[in-house]
Amino acid sequence: MDKRHDMIVGAMSTFEAQGFRGTGVDAVLAPSGASTRTLYKHFGSRDGLVQAVLEQRHRDFMEQLGTARSDPVGELFSALERWLATHGSYGCMLLRARSEYAGANEAIVALVRRQKDDFNRKIACRIRAAIGRDDPELATQVWLLFEGATAAASVADLSVVGIARRAALALVKAAKVHAP
Amino acid sequence: MDKRHDMIVGAMSTFEAQGFRGTGVDAVLAPSGASTRTLYKHFGSRDGLVQAVLEQRHRDFMEQLGTARSDPVGELFSALERWLATHGSYGCMLLRARSEYAGANEAIVALVRRQKDDFNRKIACRIRAAIGRDDPELATQVWLLFEGATAAASVADLSVVGIARRAALALVKAAKVHAP
DNA sequence: TGAAATGTAAAACGATCGCTTTACATGACT
DNA sequence: AGTCATGTAAAGCGATCGTTTTACATTTCA
Numbered sequence: 530m531d532k533r534h535d536m537i538v539g540a541m542s543t544f545e546a547q548g549f550r551g552t553g554v555d556a557v558l559a560p561s562g563a564s565t566r567t568l569y570k571h572f573g574s575r576d577g578l579v580q581a582v583l584e585q586r587h588r589d590f591m592e593q594l595g596t597a598r599s600d601p602v603g604e605l606f607s608a609l610e611r612w613l614a615t616h617g618s619y620g621c622m623l624l625r626a627r628s629e630y631a632g633a634n635e636a637i638v639a640l641v642r643r644q645k646d647d648f649n650r651k652i653a654c655r656i657r658a659a660i661g662r663d664d665p666e667l668a669t670q671v672w673l674l675f676e677g678a679t680a681a682a683s684v685a686d687l688s689v690v691g692i693a694r695r696a697a698l699a700l701v702k703a704a705k706v707h708a709p
Numbered sequence: 710m711d712k713r714h715d716m717i718v719g720a721m722s723t724f725e726a727q728g729f730r731g732t733g734v735d736a737v738l739a740p741s742g743a744s745t746r747t748l749y750k751h752f753g754s755r756d757g758l759v760q761a762v763l764e765q766r767h768r769d770f771m772e773q774l775g776t777a778r779s780d781p782v783g784e785l786f787s788a789l790e791r792w793l794a795t796h797g798s799y800g801c802m803l804l805r806a807r808s809e810y811a812g813a814n815e816a817i818v819a820l821v822r823r824q825k826d827d828f829n830r831k832i833a834c835r836i837r838a839a840i841g842r843d844d845p846e847l848a849t850q851v852w853l854l855f856e857g858a859t860a861a862a863s864v865a866d867l868s869v870v871g872i873a874r875r876a877a878l879a880l881v882k883a884a885k886v887h888a889p
Numbered sequence: 890t891g892a893a894a895t896g897t898a899a900a901a902c903g904a905t906c907g908c909t910t911t912a913c914a915t916g917a918c919t
Numbered sequence: 920a921g922t923c924a925t926g927t928a929a930a931g932c933g934a935t936c937g938t939t940t941t942a943c944a945t946t947t948c949a
Contacts, residue, residue, distance in 0.1 A: 532926075548809045551730035553906065564927050565908075575907060620808050624860055628805050629728045645864045669861075669869060670876040674850075677857030680804055681849075684825045689849060696850040696880055703879060712896075734937065744897050745938075755937060 533571050535561040541582045545619050549579060549629045576634055579626065583637065586622050587644045594651065601655040602671060602701050606694035609678060610687060618682035648672070660705045667704050671697045713751050715741040721762045725799050729759060729809045756814055759806065763817065766802050767824045774831065781835040782851060782881050786874035789858060790867065798862035828852070840885045847884050851877045 539560030543552060554565055554575055572578040594608045619625070627641040652675070653668040660667075678693035719740030723732060734745055734755055752758040774788045799805070807821040832855070833848040840847075858873035 547812045548730060550728060551809060551813055554908085555906095562927090564929090566910085566928090567926065569908065570925085619811065620804060621860070624800060624863065625805075625808050627863065628800050629731060629809065631799065632727045633731055642864050645861075666872055666875070669872045670854075673857030673861055673869060673873050673876070674853055675857070676860045677853030677855070680801070680856045680860050681825075681853055683804065683807065684822050689853060692846055692849045693853050695846070696853070696876075699883060700876055700879060703883070733935070742897085744899090746898090746940085747896065749938070750895085 532561070532563060532567060536563050536568065536571065536578065537581050537585050539563075540578055541586060541622075544579070544582060544626075545617065545622060549626055576630075576637070579630075579634075580637060580640060583623060583626055583640060583644070587647070591647070591651065597655050597658040601658040602697055603694055605652070605655060605671070605675065606678070606690055606697065609675065610690040613679075613682055613687060613690065618679075618687065620683045621676065621679045624676075656701070659701050664704055667700060670700055712741070712743060712747060716743050716748065716751065716758065717761050717765050719743075720758055721766060721802075724759070724762060724806075725797065725802060729806055756810075756817070759810075759814075760817060760820060763803060763806055763820060763824070767827070771827070771831065777835050777838040781838040782877055783874055785832070785835060785851070785855065786858070786870055786877065789855060790870040793859070793862055793867060793870065798859075798867065800863045801856065801859050804856075836881070839881050844884055847880060850880055 536558065540557045542560060543557050547556070554568060557575075557578070558565065558568060568575070568578060572581060590612065593612060594605065598604065623641045623644055627638055630637040649668065649672055652672050653663065653665065656664055656668045656671065674693040674697050678690045681689045716738065720737045722740060723737050727736070734748065737755075737758070738745065738748060748755070748758060752761060770792065773792060774785065778784065803821045803824055807818055810817040829848065829852055832852050833843065833845065836844055836848045836851065854873040854877050858870045861869045
C-alpha cells in the first residue's frame with residue numbers, strides 16, 4: 530500500500546516538469562522505481578495514474594492552504610508563494626492536465642472542474658471571514674488574481690505573487706468600506 | 710505560399726482543441742488537407758510547425774487588441790471577451806505550449822517568454838495612457854487579472870472576464886487618485 | 890515547349906508508445 | 920511450513936509516432 534503512494538509522488542514530479550502527454554510510462558515510473566506491472570495492477574491504466582496524481586495534488590494543495598486566521602485572504606497568497614518556492618513554478622498542474630486531455634479524456638476534464646469549484650468555495654469562505662458577508666464577485670476576483678499569479682510565475686519571477694496579494698487586499702479593503 | 714498559411718491556421722485550431730503533444734501530425738494536417746511531405750518541406754519538423762503556429766497566434770492576438778482609445782485598460786478586457794467568444798476558452802495557447810514542451814524544446818519555452826514580455830509592454834503602455842504615468846506594479850496586477858481570466862474561463866463561464874475587468878478598473882481608479 | 894516549383898497520395902522507415910505476459914524474488918500471516 | 924499478496928525484471932504485443940521516400944499531377948514562366 531506504500532508503493533502506490535510512492536508511484537503517485539514520483540509520477541507527480543515527472544508530470545510537473547515534463548507535462549502529461551509527452552511523457553512515457555517508463556519516465557513516469559522511474560522516480561519510484563516501480564515496474565509497469567505494478568502500475569497496471571494499481572491503476573489499471575496510465576490515465577488511471579494521472580487521475581490519482583491529480584486527486585493527490587488537489588488534496589496536498591488544499592491542505593497546505595491551512596485555515597483562515599488573522600488575514601484570511603493575504604494568507605492565501607502567502608501559501609501560494611510558499612508552494613511555488615518549494616514545488617517550482619510550472620503553472621497549475623490541474624489546468625495543465627485539463628488542457629492536455631481535452632477531447633481525449635473527459636473524466637479528467639470533469640475532475641479538474643470539480644476541483645476548481647472546490648477551491649472557489651474555499652476562497653468564498655475566506656472572503657466571508659474577511660468582510661463579514663458573502664461577496665461572490667470579490668471572491669471571483671481574488672480567484673482570478675490567484676490563478677493569474679500561478680500562471681504568470683511560470684514566465685516571470687516569484688514576485689508576482691506578492692503583487693497579486695496586494696491587489697487582492699486592496700479589493701477586499703474597498704469592499705469592506707462600502708456597504709453591500 | 711498560401712498553403713503554408715492554411716497549414717498554420719488549420720494546425721492552430723487542432724492544437725487549440727486537443728493540445729500539442731497528444732496530437733499526431735495526421736490530425737494536425739487534416740484541416741488544411743496538406744500532406745506530410747508539404748509539412749516537412751515548409752517547416753522542417755513537427756516542432757517547426759508548432760513554432761510557426763505560436764508566432765502566428767501571438768501576432769493575431771496582439772493585433773486584435775487594437776490601440777488604446779477612450780478606455781485603455783477596460784478595452785483590454787473587452788478584447789479578451791471578444792477573443793474567447795470567437796475562439797473558445799481553452800486557456801492561453803502560448804502558456805499551454807510552454808508547459809507541454811518544458812524539458813523537451815527550449816526554443817519554444819524561450820519564444821513564449823519573449824511573447825509574454827511583449828504583451829506586458831503593451832499593458833504598461835495602456836496604464837500610462839490611463840493614469841498619465843508609469844506604474845509597473847499596477848501593470849503587473851492588470852496582467853495577472855488578464856491571465857487569470859483567460860485560465861479561469863476554461864473551467865468557468867465567460868462572465869469572469871467582465872469581473873476581471875471591473876477589478877482592473879477599480880485598481881486603476883485607486884492609482885489615479887493617490888499620488889505616485 | 891519544357892524545365893522548375895509546388896502540390897497530393899501512399900507506402901514504408903525505425904523508434905517509441907501503452908499495455909500484457911511470463912518468470913521469479915521477497916515477506917507476512919495463519 | 921506453506922500460501923498469498925506484493926513486488927521486480929524483461930521480453931514482447933500491436934498500434935502509432937515523426938519522418939523519409941517514391942511516384943505522379945498541377946501550375947508557372949522563360
